Amino acid sequence: MTASDKPKVAVLGAGSWGTALAALIARHGHPTVLWGRDPAMVAAIDGGHENTRYLPGIALPGGLRATTSLPEALADAGLVLVVVPSHAFAETLRALAPLRPAHAGVAWATKGFEPGSGRFLHEVAAEVLGEGVPLAVVTGPSFAKEVAEGLPTALTVHSDDAEFCRQVADALHGPAFRAYTGNDMRGAELGGAMKNVLAVATGVADGMALGLNARAGLITRGLNEMLRLNIALGGRPETLMGLAGLGDLVLTCTGDLSRNRRLGLALGRGSSIKDAVREIGQVVESIQTADEVMRLAGIHGIELPIAENVRDVLHGDITPAEGLARLMARERKAEYPQSLFG
């Protein structure tokens, strides 16, 4: 396929991840337009080839266009990639629905659930866009800054529509970026959402200087919590043993570029949540996701002690020290009371 045959891609959301993905896709030769709300930011990207707030100092490809006009971004697009925070996901889909070219499928790289309902984002997308629109989720271990800098990255695209899945993966795949494919949207979305909650837990432990054993224990028991909720929700275990689960869990629990880990670190060192969020200055999805994870756990009768303690610390109902005491006081039990893999 020559550059001129490649479909136009509209990337909606000009934060760090939307900008990094738009830059990646533009470098792969797709005509690419990034839509954002902030005129100053859009002007800096379109004219100065830099996202000065979210990816300062990183040169964006000259071919990447940016606009505040949703109709302009979506005109003639062959593929739409939504990269807004989860709280803005439904409203962004409602805005794009009447403007979407009939042949354009919709993918998203947002991680989380619909706040207030706990619905999966693919359920929200199917309801807003209606039957027959190809949908895909893009997820996996990927810090925006590293992708924007061209460092090697692997992630995964999941869709019920194999052809659309390949189209999305083709746009992302390149010399420094491996895009795998799968068809378990439920498992992929759960992994991407829940790792953010577990990253807060490991951040808190590291902030309290509880040591490397505690960190490894939390990651492993956190993976166990992800696997158990995933099975109850109908996802496949192998999805969570891959990039969408274990891969992203390890990255986010150990990498200081993670906003969710940094929130935990600050709380563990005694900061208030308000100060920590202000200091981070970007979206921290775990704050809403912790509530939705515990809502889903309650509906399905699943016990998730780590996620529950994170939720309670984020609400200010307990201190990090009380959360630690609660976890350590739990009764001794079998590591796997029953097999998770059938």
Ligand SMILES: NC(=O)c1ccc[n+]([C@@H]2O[C@H](COP(=O)([O-])OP(=O)(O)OC[C@H]3O[C@@H](n4cnc5c(N)ncnc54)[C@H](O)[C@@H]3O)[C@@H](O)[C@H]2O)c1
């Ligand atoms: N940054 C990463 O490394 C990374 C990697 C993978 C996934 N994600 C996910 O991508 C999503 C976006 O995160 P981000 O890192 O780009 O966040 P960010 O904080 O860097 O930027 C958020 C962007 O969303 C925009 N926004 C906020 N509310 C909006 C609304 N109502 N309508 C339109 N735009 C709105 C803001 O203006 C800003 O441009 C999140 O779900 C995040 O978990 C991020």
Ligand SMILES: O=P(O)(O)OC[C@H](O)CO
């Ligand atoms: O900065 P975080 O914690 O939102 O993590 C970013 C990505 O989701 C990592 O894959």
